[in-house]
Amino acid sequence: MKPSHVLWTWPTTSGPDDVVRCMVDYAFSIHTEGGIVLRVENEFIYKSASGLSQRLNPAGDPSQLGPALSIARSSVTAGFADDRGNLHVDFADGSTVEVSPDEQYEAWTLNGPEGLLLVSCPGGGLTTWGLDTQ
Numbered sequence: 001m002k003p004s005h006v007l008w009t010w011p012t013t014s015g016p017d018d019v020v021r022c023m024v025d026y027a028f029s030i031h032t033e034g035g036i037v038l039r040v041e042n043e044f045i046y047k048s049a050s051g052l053s054q055r056l057n058p059a060g061d062p063s064q065l066g067p068a069l070s071i072a073r074s075s076v077t078a079g080f081a082d083d084r085g086n087l088h089v090d091f092a093d094g095s096t097v098e099v100s101p102d103e104q105y106e107a108w109t110l111n112g113p114e115g116l117l118l119v120s121c122p123g124g125g126l127t128t129w130g131l132d133t134q
Contacts, residue, residue: 007128016076016092022069028040036076037110037111038110039110054067074092085120101122104123
């Protein structure tokens with residue numbers, strides 16, 4: 001198996017990137033002060049600041065996503081996307097979000113300033129466009 005390679009890191013500027021909005025529809029999305037919009041459409045792992053890990057599904061009952069909404073007033077302190085299509089995000093409150101690729105669907109997408117677009121491809125892999133993705 002090929003080792004994964006980090007293709008993009010977050011935040012893209014020095015210092016944390018404040019989360020200004022969380023949104024739930026058939027996905028779980030966060031918007032940041034730095035102009036990043038992350039949309040997670042697949043099951044993901046949310047690990048709370050206290051260390052409790054939960055598998056959350058945006059396509060299921062929206063009320064079950066409640067624990068992840070605690071990041072709404074936090075900041076992204078570190079994150080990365082790798083060539084397998086995995087995403088890992090650390091927040092200032094000590095919580096994390098991890099999203100793995102899906103076999104059939106785009107598990108997550110991330111849009112940002114200057115044409116930045118990252119897409120976790122069906123079956124694994126990452127497609128990138130724009131700022132600092134190469």
